[in-house]
Amino acid sequence: MPREEERIKQLLRHYGIRPSRRRSQNFMISDHYLSKIAGLARGAEAILEIGTGLGSLTDKLIKVTDKVITCDVDPRIAAIYPDISKSWTNADFIMCDGGLPPIRSIDYIVSNLPYGESSRLILGLLIGLKFNKAILTLQKEVAERLIAAPGSENYGRLSIIVQCLADAKLIEEVPPNAFFPRPKVYSAIIQLSKKPPCTDASLLEKFTAKVFTQPNKMLRKVINQFYGEEAASLININKRVYQLSPMDAASIINMLRPYIK
Numbered sequence: 228m229p230r231e232e233e234r235i236k237q238l239l240r241h242y243g244i245r246p247s248r249r250r251s252q253n254f255m256i257s258d259h260y261l262s263k264i265a266g267l268a269r270g271a272e273a274i275l276e277i278g279t280g281l282g283s284l285t286d287k288l289i290k291v292t293d294k295v296i297t298c299d300v301d302p303r304i305a306a307i308y309p310d311i312s313k314s315w316t317n318a319d320f321i322m323c324d325g326g327l328p329p330i331r332s333i334d335y336i337v338s339n340l341p342y343g344e345s346s347r348l349i350l351g352l353l354i355g356l357k358f359n360k361a362i363l364t365l366q367k368e369v370a371e372r373l374i375a376a377p378g379s380e381n382y383g384r385l386s387i388i389v390q391c392l393a394d395a396k397l398i399e400e401v402p403p404n405a406f407f408p409r410p411k412v413y414s415a416i417i418q419l420s421k422k423p424p425c426t427d428a429s430l431l432e433k434f435t436a437k438v439f440t441q442p443n444k445m446l447r448k449v450i451n452q453f454y455g456e457e458a459a460s461l462i463n464i465n466k467r468v469y470q471l472s473p474m475d476a477a478s479i480i481n482m483l484r485p486y487i488k
Contacts, residue, residue, distance in 0.1 A: 231283055232256040232407050238281050242307050246408055250301060251341035254280050255364070257405035264416060265291050267362045267398065268335050275330060275358075277338035277348070279304050279320060282311045288337060289318050296330065298323040327351045336361040342410065345369050346385050353392045353419070354428045361393075361419040370397055370415035378470040384439035391431055391473040393419040426477035430487050434480055442469035446479075454486040 235254050239246070246252040255261055265287035268274055273294040276285055280299070288295045295318040299305065308320045321328060326341070326348050336358050340348055345365040352361060368381075373395045375381035389395055401414040424431075437453045438446070446466055451459035461482045464475055471479075480487065 231258060231261070235281055235283065235407055238307075238311070242303070244303050244307075247301065251343050252280070252301070253339075253342075253406040253408055253410050255283055255339055255405060256407050257401075260364075260399075260401055260405050260416070261287050263399065264337060264362055264364065267416075267418060268292065268337050268360075271335035271360075273333055274335045274337055275328060275333040277323065277326070277328065277336065278340070279308065280339070284337065284339065285312075285315070285318055289315050292335075293317055295319070296321060296328070296333070298328045300324075300326055327355065330356065332357040334359050336363075338362075339364040342366045342369075342412075349373075349385065350388060350432070353389065353421075354432060357421075359421055361421075362398075362416065363419065364401060364414050364416050366410075367400060367413040367415045370417045373417055373419075377472045377475075382469055383442065384435045387435060387439075387471060387473055387476055388428075388431060389419065391425040391476065392428060393421050395419055425473045426480045430480050430484065431476060434476065434483070434487050438468050438471075443467055446471065450479075450483070454483060458483055458486045 235256055261284055268288060269291040271292045274288050274292050276288060276295060276297040278299060279285060279297040285297050297318055298321045300323045305322055312318060326344055336352060340363055372381045372383060372385050373389045374397055375386045396418045398416040398418055401416060403409040438449050441449050446464055446468055447459050447462050449468055450462055
């Protein structure tokens, strides 16, 4: 049994904690992937870790930066944090409300995102938080959506928002046996590097929330349905919704600013 898996199991037994399926609690136990993630964050001015868990990744992160702010939604983790963090001098714990921390600016974000909440949290971080880089471990299927090309099978609303606001890079796949308990699917480490947005992020979120409800329809028809005939007459892009690139979306949003509410 890997050393970290043994430590995790001992802590769970000692504190009487059962991993929560509802919170998608799968603790990373592989030293290879823990070290890989920490290495990607080396040199960061400060790191926000979303999902403290039992401190496996936190213990790596404190060695690559001067400041770690780690947060969790689980009150059981908050209760045991003083015990598991006794040797950490440069980490502070805060509770996350709905998975998102009460922080608006940080250099790096690092997180093993809960599978069931990953899309919502990614959008919340990109739109609501100022940061330079995010190193995220998430379900492989979601990671593939982040880097999907316009018109491809995996391309959708999440793809276009992420690619408008950040450069996304797939780092490495992560097998189920890198976690305890083991998830049923593969994960992936992805790096998001924030960049100047291709258009207003708030308008992009509102626009895509509507048009991507009908991804296979021609764009003009969807624009006509949601914004009216006058708005549709402004559009000269002859594509289906799922074929729109981030720059297409930026161009359309700039034309439809008075209509998007």
